[in-house]
Amino acid sequence: xxxxxxxxxxxxxxxxxxxxxxxxxxxxxxxxxxxxxxxxxxxxxxxxxxxxxxxxxxxxxxxxxxxxxxxxxxxx
Amino acid sequence: xxxxxxxxxxxxxxxxxxxxxxxxxxxxxxxxxxxxxxxxxxxxxxxxxxxxxxxxxxxxxxxxxxxxxxxxxxxxxxxxxxxxxxxxxxxxxxxxxxxxxxxxxxxxxxxxxxxxxxxxxxxxxxxxxxxxxxxxxxxxxxxxxxxxxxxxxxxxxxxxxxxxxxxxxxxxxxxxxxxxxxxxxxxxxxxxxxxxxxxxxxxxxxxxxxxxxxxxxxxxxxxxxxxxxxxxxxxxxxxxxxxxxxxxxxxxxxxxxxxxxxxxxxxxxxxxxxxxxxxxxxxxxxxxxxxxxxxxxxxxxxxxxxxxxxxxxxxxxxxxxxxxxxxxxxxxxxxxxxxxxxxxxxxxxxxxxxxxxxxxxxxxxxxxxxxxxxxxxxxxxxxxxxxxxxxxxxxxxxxxxxxxxxxxxxxxxxxxxxxxxxxxxxxxxxxxxxxxxxxxxxxxxxxxxxxxxxxxxxxxxxxxxxxxxxxxxxxxxxxxxxxxxxxxxxxxxxxxxxxxxxxxxxxxxxxxxxxxxxxxxxxxxxxxxxxxxxxxxxxxxxxxxxxxxxxxxxxxxxxxxxxxxxxxxxxxxxxxxxxxxxxxxxxxxxxxxxxxxxxxxxxxxxxxxxxxxxxxxxxxxxxxxxxxxxxxxxxxxxxxxxxxxxxxxxxxxxxxxxxxxxxxxxxxxxxxxxxxxxxxxxxxxxxx
Numbered sequence: 212x213x214x215x216x217x218x219x220x221x222x223x224x225x226x227x228x229x230x231x232x233x234x235x236x237x238x239x240x241x242x243x244x245x246x247x248x249x250x251x252x253x254x255x256x257x258x259x260x261x262x263x264x265x266x267x268x269x270x271x272x273x274x275x276x277x278x279x280x281x282x283x284x285x286x287x
Numbered sequence: 288x289x290x291x292x293x294x295x296x297x298x299x300x301x302x303x304x305x306x307x308x309x310x311x312x313x314x315x316x317x318x319x320x321x322x323x324x325x326x327x328x329x330x331x332x333x334x335x336x337x338x339x340x341x342x343x344x345x346x347x348x349x350x351x352x353x354x355x356x357x358x359x360x361x362x363x364x365x366x367x368x369x370x371x372x373x374x375x376x377x378x379x380x381x382x383x384x385x386x387x388x389x390x391x392x393x394x395x396x397x398x399x400x401x402x403x404x405x406x407x408x409x410x411x412x413x414x415x416x417x418x419x420x421x422x423x424x425x426x427x428x429x430x431x432x433x434x435x436x437x438x439x440x441x442x443x444x445x446x447x448x449x450x451x452x453x454x455x456x457x458x459x460x461x462x463x464x465x466x467x468x469x470x471x472x473x474x475x476x477x478x479x480x481x482x483x484x485x486x487x488x489x490x491x492x493x494x495x496x497x498x499x500x501x502x503x504x505x506x507x508x509x510x511x512x513x514x515x516x517x518x519x520x521x522x523x524x525x526x527x528x529x530x531x532x533x534x535x536x537x538x539x540x541x542x543x544x545x546x547x548x549x550x551x552x553x554x555x556x557x558x559x560x561x562x563x564x565x566x567x568x569x570x571x572x573x574x575x576x577x578x579x580x581x582x583x584x585x586x587x588x589x590x591x592x593x594x595x596x597x598x599x600x601x602x603x604x605x606x607x608x609x610x611x612x613x614x615x616x617x618x619x620x621x622x623x624x625x626x627x628x629x630x631x632x633x634x635x636x637x638x639x640x641x642x643x644x645x646x647x648x649x650x651x652x653x654x655x656x657x658x659x660x661x662x663x664x665x666x667x668x669x670x671x672x673x674x675x676x677x678x679x680x681x682x683x684x685x686x687x688x689x690x691x692x693x694x695x696x697x698x699x700x701x702x703x704x705x706x707x708x709x710x711x712x713x714x715x716x717x718x719x720x721x722x723x724x725x726x727x728x729x730x731x732x733x734x735x736x737x738x739x740x741x742x743x744x745x746x747x748x749x750x751x752x753x754x755x756x757x758x759x760x761x762x763x764x765x766x767x768x769x770x771x772x773x774x775x776x777x778x779x780x781x782x783x784x785x786x787x788x789x790x791x792x793x794x795x796x797x798x799x800x801x802x803x804x805x806x807x808x809x810x811x812x813x814x815x816x817x818x819x820x821x822x823x824x825x826x827x828x829x830x831x832x833x834x835x836x837x838x839x840x841x842x843x844x845x846x847x848x849x850x851x852x853x854x855x856x857x858x859x860x861x862x863x864x865x866x867x868x869x870x871x872x873x874x875x876x877x878x879x880x881x882x883x884x885x886x887x888x889x890x891x892x893x894x895x896x897x898x899x900x901x902x903x904x905x906x907x908x909x910x911x912x913x914x915x916x917x918x919x920x921x922x923x924x925x926x927x928x929x930x931x932x933x934x935x936x937x938x939x940x941x942x943x944x945x946x947x948x949x950x951x952x953x954x955x956x957x958x959x960x961x962x963x964x965x966x967x968x969x970x971x972x973x974x975x
Contacts, residue, residue: 261595
């Protein structure tokens, strides 16, 4: 089990759980389809606190590392 | 346009090409407004069906779902519309390249029980990326009618119109029950291949090339929006002034209206129209660039590149563009903050954008600076720009700590695919924004200009036409209020500087004109309103056109110096204006003049900015911002001045610094308490 922000560029994984620390993030992820079971590919990882670029079901998203740390990923 | 014809609604998730489709269907027959009570834009358009029947199409805001309002008001607006109005048909627009995900919006809309037509858009992009979309299976699986289109080229639009017409006549179908995930698998077969967007991102988000490209785009945005737009300002100023100010005055005089009414109509109303008009070129150019950037998909990449830096002051990357634009003009800066999805970020950006020292303020710095510290003007001006940025950062930090601390934020945003910007979309969008500025912000600006101009024109003896003279009510008020500004280092009998603060509200560059006239020894005899002649509009039009040519010639210089800082120091080579002598004698010292400039930088935004702030954020937020900057600027300028007195009269200076800081602290606590109380409800009440 890893956090989304720990994945390196090019890695893929399946969302296993969303931490409920930030309720808004959870709701937003749900509407965007980043729910347990969804496959996420990391396209761009940033150093430090910058944003990372991910791909899920053909759509690209930007997410800050601090928020990505709240998404638990099962690496395939 | 409403109620007389059948209404159809267009709905879809953000970036699905919904607006392109709307523009394609309705052409130029569009009308924009706001949804009642919110700042979400509403667009209605007339759609001519092949049979000649006219229907009204309503473009609903882009939403990911109808029931959860993560995007704040958009989902609520769409939901309310579908429930309360009775659209005879709902077009659900789906992006073919991401069809699987897009389908999740469908169950919400089916639940409203309205007749639905599915429009699968961007079939060309899907094909180019090797994605297989089965529209027949989609129709079969959902039991809903389906049409495939490419709205960027117009392919399939006629078929869509025919289908709409048929469905308006009879809607026979009932939606089937289906499982979204299962259906998605059946109709949408993505290839594992790397999309074109990802290939472009390899370069534009490259670890090394991303930043230079970003800076290049920002530079071009600024030069095109601010410098190219500025080329046409004089044209609007001269021509509108000729028609609305001089023309109105002549007309009013020739039908024998009293001088007071003449002043109200010509200087107040006409002057207001003239002022609003001068913003048209810059705002138009800005929105041409912004819409093109937005349409191309680069805007979200720019936010991505600068995000790390903006995170430090607690704002999303998207806030960078409004702030950069603020260095040119605060008005489009406040308007550009609309692109920010998060309310707290949008409000913060609107709040701090006026602290960005705009081009108009630069002219004041140059005028005062070259008089008092010609050798140090560059440094002084650099210090003022820096001070503005620091105040902005500090305010943003405070807002986040005190006001928005409970407002959780999520930083996940969609990055749309790259598209070639469509001229039709770019021009439509620009026109809507311009229209909204002229009619909605313009109204508010007009009122303030009217009041200020009446004060500037009305003399203490009851006469009219006293602009820029000692006899106007404004000057009288300035004289009375001057003692208030002595702590800033303004000087006891320096009332022109005080009057400049008032006229600076019109537009910051007006301060230069006021100071220049009021400090200059009065030689011109008063000839108030006696000889009103008809304006020579033809000649003024020529002069206006000529100004465009002259300004265009000067544009090449602006390419290397977008902020126009080269003007600093140039003026000192000319003969010093006659007003310099009086100004030099009335300010107690050069440092006093610098403190005055600090106050000019921060005290309050100009009326045009105030107008758009009121429109974009409501009067509570506007009042908060103005009170905040008035207090802060007064404190800052007066403390800078008293710091210079620490040596000569340490007790008085120290006393001032301590007591004013205490007052500021208490005042800020009170303001924050007031704003925090019932904050969310109040914010909801001011259109957010």
